[in-house]
Amino acid sequence: MVSERELVAHHSVIELHQWIQDVFTGDSKHPMSLEKLLNSFSPTFSMVPVSGKLVGLQQVEALFRQNIGSRPSLSITIEQCETLLATQDSIVIRYREIHQEEDKGSSRWSVVIIDMYSGHPLWRYLQETAEAL
Incomplete structure (x- = not known):
């Protein structure tokens, strides 16, 4: 059975990608979405995107600030969200992320470490791997 903390972390995965979509599409709510997005990351956040280069917060x-509205047709879908590990302080989740833009699409598998502070999720680390088509 999935715990309340895991449900909050899973919801964070979905919400965060909705905010990313708002920012990249230039949706009218993108200023609020950008603020929520950036407040979802730990000050020590780092990630390895599909490019393979380690980047920090x-x-x-x-990247987000420079690309507001740069992908107006972007749609992001999250599926197969699964808890891999849940500790007292953190939850590790694997999920599949699908990007669709006009006539092109891509997908990736991601693993995220989300720290929980007083019931609130804070993203600490993200690893993305492109899915072979």
Whole structure:
């Protein structure tokens, strides 16, 4: 059975990607979505995107700020969200992320470590791996 903390973390995965979609599409609510998105990351957040280059929070924030509205037809779908590990402080989740833009699409598998602070999720680490088509 999935715990309340796991449900909160799973919901965070879905919400965060909705905010990313809002920012990249330039949706009218993108300023609020960008603020929520950036507040979802730990100050020590880092990730390895599909490019394979380790990046920190500063680079991630710059990426979002510089690409507002750059992908107006982007749609992001999250599926197969599964808890791999739940500890007292953190939850590790694997999920599949599907990007669709006009006539092109891509997907990736991601593993995220989400720290829980007083019931609130804070993303600490993300590893993305492109899915072979």
